[in-house]
Amino acid sequence: MRTRYKGTPKAVRALGAFVALQRAADSVIAATQEEIERAKLTPSQFGVLEALLHLGPLCAKDLARKILRSKGNLTLVIENLEKSGLVARTARADDRRFLTVDLTGKGRRLIAGMFPRHARLIEESFGVLTPKEQEELRRLCRKLGKAQG
Amino acid sequence: MRTRYKGTPKAVRALGAFVALQRAADSVIAATQEEIERAKLTPSQFGVLEALLHLGPLCAKDLARKILRSKGNLTLVIENLEKSGLVARTARADDRRFLTVDLTGKGRRLIAGMFPRHARLIEESFGVLTPKEQEELRRLCRKLGKAQG
């Protein structure tokens, strides 16, 4: 079953690339799903922990931008992570509108323990591409992603 | 703000490509969002209508696979489209487990009317890439997507 679009060659080319792009992204995400479920985390929760591990403490708004979710959603995600004792929120002294979110010891241990396996799963997924192809894919995707919002 | 991962060069390469891939897919989807909202459709509903337009009548299971949602979700999506008078369900004569879903006249007019603009938005998004780059991106994504489930 193959999707076929009518239209100009330009449109066919763009749409074909778009469908492939979506499916590729989904298939890699699917490859990491099981691991995240096993840790009793939602994808959003995992995304927050991962961002904090690699970037250090962040405010809710930055986290929302990082994991591509709404601000309102982040309130809940952070709340649930806090209930699980994986992150802590502290008001920022210089501007009390901001809440700085950071990993607790428990949270850091969890995500740091998961990450190597997570990285390996993604590495395996991308293993069908040569290093050069991976770099080219990244370049093309960055060009595409940067052009919009 | 740039995400930086520690790890082997192989892991860094794969993770970098993965992040770029996700963001590229999201940014193109975002470019089409407004148009879909204006038509009072959810992304899933739009996906179903689009699939029916290009592929003809399909059963719920095939639609689920096409738009990457669960079977249970498709029950609701199709139900809502039926309520709006955009699709119709009919049991298949030879195997009554299957429900064939097809566009109504109204549904066909709606999606056929939307699609040119939709295609143009995607075409514009991909316009930052040359035709050759678009084809290369598609090739790489297909290779990546096909390798998994």
Next chain:
DNA sequence: TCATATTAGTTTAATGTTGAACTATATGAT
């Protein structure tokens, strides 16, 4: 033929997600 397994679709409960209205804090111009 009958039991078993398989498959398509539905139902249900739990949860995630969003946009919009809202609160609290900070900034800037006059």
Next chain:
DNA sequence: ATCATATAGTTCAACATTAAACTAATATGA
């Protein structure tokens, strides 16, 4: 100082999504 504006985060209601249990129809094969 003060008023308007902007920004971070929260709340809320509506809705989407999923996994799992379920029903109905079909296929299989002893």
